[in-house]
Amino acid sequence: MTRIPRIVRYTILTLGGLIFLFPFYFMIITSVSPPGSTGSLVPPSLDFSTWTFIFAELPISWNLLNSVVYTLGVVAITLAIGSITGYALARLSFRGRDTLFAVILFTLALPFQLLMVPLFIMVSDWGWARPGPETYLALIFPMAVNATAIIIFRQFFRGLPQELFDAAYLDGAGNLRILWKIAIPLTRPAFLIATLITFIGPWNDFLWGLLVVRDTYWQPLSVAVGILGSGAHATAGGGNYWGTVTAASTLLAVPVIVLFVAFQRYFVRGVIEDGIKG
Amino acid sequence: MWINRKSVAAVAVAGSLTIAGCSAERGGAPAGQPAGAQTLTIWAPAGTEGDFVRKVVEKWNAGHETKFVAQDLPAATASEDGIAAAVAAKSTPELFIGASTAQSPSLAESGGVLNLSKEFPDAESFVTQRSGQAILDNYRAADGSLYVVPWRTNPVMVFHNKALLKKAGLDAEKPPATYSEYLAAFKALKVAGIAPIAQSIDQTWWHRNFDWYPTYLAAAKHGLLSEKVDASAFNEQAGVESMTFWREVFAKGYNARSSAGLDDTNPFNQGKSAFYFSGPWNIPSMTGPVAKQAGVGTVPVPDAKATGPVTTYGDIKHVVIFATAKNKSASWEFVKFYLNAENDAAFLSEMKQIPLRTTLADDVGEAFFKDNPLLVPFVEQTGSVLDLDLSTKTIDVLTTLSTAYQSAAIYGRQPVAEALKQAADQVDQLVGK
């Protein structure tokens, strides 16, 4: 562990912390500023009208549910498929392994905007792009496997000492058993990191969700909030554009932040204390 | 209603939506509809316009077997971006209220929207009766048919803040009209320490519809392309003059090279700048003292053209029926309902935007205009507005000109004539046969 002087540590962290925290303070404070004093650091009074406004405008409970389903679906599939693919890439040998890895790297390089139209035509042809539970299929599947997650799994599985596997093989354990009993328990941090990197995609997705879901009740929260924030000609929130946008933004950010704070205990233990020793 | 969001109304809306949101039913099917019945869907811009559409839909649903439901598209540019993709994926609903002229030729060519002349025998007579022969003829597509129902116009004019003009020693009752008058007024304001004007300098194409393009139309009295939309027509005196005007505005610092927002967030609406190029939709955005101090004047014209009516950009939007419409006749009936005299009048009074109805002024009556004096110049202006060119390349043309405008006017990187020449070459290549 690098021991750095306490003063240096706290200086770096506090300075950075201010830069990172300030926009959020600004966002929250703007959302409760009365119209006319948005943009000031300390509002003269508090005004929650933007909040009542967005709760009145959006079917929040449905939007939240849609976002949760969308996000959980993508995360679950990514963890399941990503981990076994990463394992195969890291620890198994088969013909075309390097090609497969190259292909996965290549998918990272593809801009989503390129695939968006063909994908949209596909899911429309399949009848998924209409209000109803099939909306979830249209949302989830094209996003379902996050390539970065596979790379992270591969990285972690590769980091495990070979001796572990050798011993298990000698005991006669099969690949599946080794994956399940040895590799996965040892790479919990990989699952946490993969979860984090995967879930922000669907949670904050705007482009794809907007394209395939037009029905307010089936829209993810991010799309609902984005539409609210787009109001170029809309006198949203009683003439308080920034107040409305920041309130909606806060609303979108809060569940994720709460989740992260709640999760953080495990997360920290995962990465810091159980971290793999090389 | 979003704009006059008085507390009682807000609570009522909140209540109904929350109940709708929490009941097990979703999918936006209107209440009281028999299971399995078709729900016909309308796309409308999110916000106040979407709310207006919803109100009309409610009225319709109360009296008809077929039920409609309105869905929000994001306001501004992103909505148009998604329409074409939806057409390509055949994932469009019945109707779209708010199609822009920039997109209508592509939509017509694509087969993604219905040929109204062919589908509905009364389509052309309906448009003629409501908006006049000239409008009908103007929006005929290349094949002579009508694919869009011209819906409303928002003539771009120039708001001014009388209190600020007075402060700068200007005659608040006689706003400037020509280039030299405008520039003189801007100068006086700047000397008095008041920001003259704060138009957006964003390079996205449609921003030019609210600064340079109206002044170009005022000077040229024709569009950016030739009659047959196969060559550029802006590289002439009117183009040079109008862009030189804006070059002066930026060179003298009358308009800061800053990213001023639109509407609610524009400095004019906060009482911080004296002039604002915008449309009638901006009237509800003005709150507090600005609302009482505002006046409306015409867009600047070259000094030599100081007399006669001033032409400007009309920002005309349309209603289209998609080819995917499940019930074509009901969709057409709804269009006629949406655009009837009563709803047109309601649209004017609530949205402060102007339906393309020749009898509009009589329909709403004099008393209305007495209560809404700021709307009067806009309604009068509708007599001389021009629209975008009806070319599938209009957005590309405007994008090209936006770059020229940034280069020559905003940042003064090259002479106006040179920038326009370059743009003309590019546009000729773009639209040429």
Place this chain on the structure above:
Amino acid sequence: MGGKRHKPHNRGSWLYTLPYAIFFLTFVAYPLGFAIYMSLHEWGLISAERPWVGPGNFLTLFRDPLFLTSLANTLLYLAVNLPLTLVCGIALAVALNASFPGRAFFRTVYFLPYVTSTVVVALLWKWMLSTDDGILNGFLRTLGFDGLPWLTSTWLAMPSIAVVVAWKSLGFYVLLFLGGLQTIPRSLEEAAVTDGATWWQRFLHVTLPGLRPAIALVIALSTITGFQVFAEPYLMTGGGPLNSTMTPVLYLYQKGFQSLDFGYAAAIGIVVALVVVAVVLLQRRFLEERTT
């Protein structure tokens, strides 16, 4: 890494890749094939006629000054974004890599932007960086400086966007660096302490070399992100002023969804993907050479 790999259990290994292969073929390969097909046509997004043009779109692309501008803009972006991400990311990771009061708080703080919607971040920063009424210039003026044209000058707009993206993604990279720090054997560190090395020397000679794999990963990921920057210029600058923040993907989007020329847009997307792969491979070769 330990010796030769034993490979006794590799029968049926490919089965492990089957689920991904199915996903890939359906949701990546097929639409990509479709996009390539489009790129070989004059494919109006909604036009009825779509004539074959062969490599025409690609040939036009390489002579398209705006596309070349967008690539040059990306290089400027990377020149700002990469060093900033590495320096700040490593500094924060090293500072966070210990038990101390407030650690959980700081870690959460750095993670906030990463988990916040891009739309939100872009709109918020657009406002804060506004030349006239932005809060940042407000601060500068209070301190007696002139405000800067963060998003409204051709030379500063792209660097501003590069900083905003770095700010947004740093939390995740800090995490990768923290993971990397864990792989550095404590014995090395302790040996250095015994040798009387200062913390700076230890950082240079123990920590930094140990972080190499993480650094390589972060460089690769932020390079990929850099070539795909879209939402920030789309929402903050529209690609301006004077195309100084035009990025390849924003150009793709404008060509495809606004000009409706999807054949050309597809060609842009394919070329961008190939450029990214080339750049990342070059980086890997460079970094791996230096590690081994």
